[in-house]
Amino acid sequence: MRSMLIRRTAVTAAALGLALTAAAPAVAHTTAARTNAPVLVRLTVQGPDGNLFKGLVLTKGHEVTTATGGTHKCDGTNGAQNPSPVPTPTAALDDAARQRHFGWDGTWYASFDDFSVDTVKNVSGGGTAYWNISVNGASTPVGGCQFKIKTGDEVAFTWTSF
Template identity: 40%
Template sequence: MFKQIAVSLVICALAPFATAAAVVSNVALVNLRVEGADKTHFEGPVLTRGHNITTALGGNHHCDGTNNHTNPRPGPTANSALADSKLNFDGAFFPEFDDFLISSIAGESNTDSKFWTTLLNFQFIPVGGCQQQVKTLDKVLFAFDGFGKAHILELTGPAALVAHVNEPVVLTVTDGLTGEPVQGASVNGQLSGADGKVSVTFGKKGVNGVKAQKDDSVRSNQLAFLVV
């Protein structure tokens, strides 16, 4: 729980410094999330840079955005962020694309019909994960069976994530791909309406993390509330 709290606090604290951090073009602090079929394997800030990565299936190869001549200069990438998270992952390397195809993360592997997909700021990346460069404060999401889901859920709330005991807080569930509201998503035991709005109440003080979930969708990011 406290790890997720740190995610929100660290990302928010570093927001004013995003421009300055971007000057160091080969380093980025991103918010990385890995959503498996039944659980969140990782959600937190990752400091990454472009570098070689190694997999059992693919061997050791560069992963800095210059892969397949996609970018003129090296920089941090979606796949380098995954590697720097220290999660176990695997994938074959395809020389014709000069990139890895991620096939397993945290012990959860592709099947004949379901695959790991990669999104940047809630949009599927158009190139491979070692070709897709990222920058500070980007949201990098590895989602299992992302192409097979109806929605990639995004949960938003008030700017200040502070709530009072037994006082409702209104949150919004949308499809991160389209920005459209999503009805019927569960947040803290409550279902979102046609407008995507959902009212949640916390019964005890402390830090409470909430996510939106729906059977046909990739679960959302977490919002960590300080309840007073």
């Protein structure tokens, strides 16, 4: 009788272990589906004569429209960099511009599947400078619509001469 009880307990424990193991992927899948949840980042836009913008921005990946570039996705899936939409530096710039009522413009490059930021608050790089994008002090290795950002990141667009 006692050995039967021990065997039944072992079978129950094994079944419970299998059930918990089988449930784990469902939890992971739910987390992955929320990759484009809004994040809060600190955004700085540094022009040649000082800060053009500095503040907190709540953002997530979304379509971006510029006068020069038109409307395109800017959600991290650009250039197949991320498998699902995520928040990005250029989306953060776009959200800050809409929330704080300042302008920016950028050219769309289909070959890169991304925007080039050309002008922020009427400050243009022209032929002598460009807008460098960095996250946490490091230049992004991909475009601003391709790089994934997360809550707490320091995102900067810095006017940089050639």
